[in-house]
C-alpha cells in the first residue's frame with residue numbers, strides 16, 4: 001500500500017493566514033528552521049491506480065496539483081480518485097469535497113450522521129449530486145469493516161475498519177440536529193489493511209487514549225497520529241484566552257496523559273505525528289521540543305512524504 005501525505009498541518013495550515021504567533025511570524029520571515037505545511041490530507045492506494053482520500057482538506061486542489069498520481073490520466077475528464085473516507089464533519093475534513101464537484105464520479109464513505117449533516121443540512125454539497133452516477137454515498141458504522149471499492153465497484157485491495165473516538169459534533173451543527181444524530185458517529189478512527197498485509201492507523205484527531213485504542217495501534221505498521229498541540233494550554237498561552245487542547249478534542253503531545261507518554265510502550269508501529277497546529281513548538285526543528293519527539297522515536301510528517309506498507 002502506498003501512502004501519500006499531501007498535507008500535515010492542522011486547520012489553518014502553517015503559517016496560518018491570519019496568525020502572527022512566533023512560529024508563523026518567524027516562518028514568514030525565513031528565520032525558523034521549519035517546513036511550511038498545508039492542511040492535513042492523506043491518500044492511499046493498493047495498486048497505484050485507484051486512490052482513496054482520507055478526508056478532504058480545504059487545500060485539496062493545490063495538493064492534487066503537487067501529486068502526479070492523483071492527476072487525470074486518459075480522456076478529457078478523468079481522476080484516479082476513486083473515493084473519499086470521512087472521519088468527521090469538521091470543516092478541515094470536508095471542505096475539499098467542494099473542490100471535487102466537477103461532475104466526476106467517486107465514492108464517499110461516511111457515517112449516516114455525517115451524510116445527514118452534509119446532504120440534508122448544507123445544500124452546497126448538493127453540487128456533488130447534480131446528475132445521476134455522480135457521487136455514490138456509502139453509509140459506514142463504527143465497528144464495521146468494509147472493502148474500499150473502485151468507481152466500477154471492484155475491490156481495491158484495501159480493507160477499512162472504523163471505530164468511534166468521540167461523541168462531539170462540530171460547532172456549526174445545530175443542537176437540535178445533534179440531538180437527532182448518533183453520538184458514536186461523530187468522530188472515527190481508521191485502520192486500513194492492504195492485501196499485501198500492510199496496516200495503517202489514521203487518527204488525525206484523538207480526544208483521549210485508552211487501552212482498547214493502544215491495542216488497535218499495536219497491530220499497525222505505521223500510525224499517523226494527532227500531533228495538533230504540544231501542551232493542553234498551548235492556545236491559552238499563545239492567545240491569552242481560549243480552549244484547552246482537550247476541550248477542542250485533541251490529546252496533547254506532552255503531559256501525564258499526553259500521547260508521547262501514553263504511546264511509549266508501543267513496540268511495532270512506526271509513529272508519525274501529523275495534523276500539527278501552527279502554534280506547536282515542535283515545528284521548530286532546531287528546538288528542544290522537536291528533539292524530544294525524535295528522541296522518543298516519533299517522526300513529524302511533512303507534506304510530500306510517501307510511505308510504502
Ligand SMILES: [Zn+2]
Pocket residue numbers: 015016019020021022023024025278279
Ligand atoms: Zn501561528
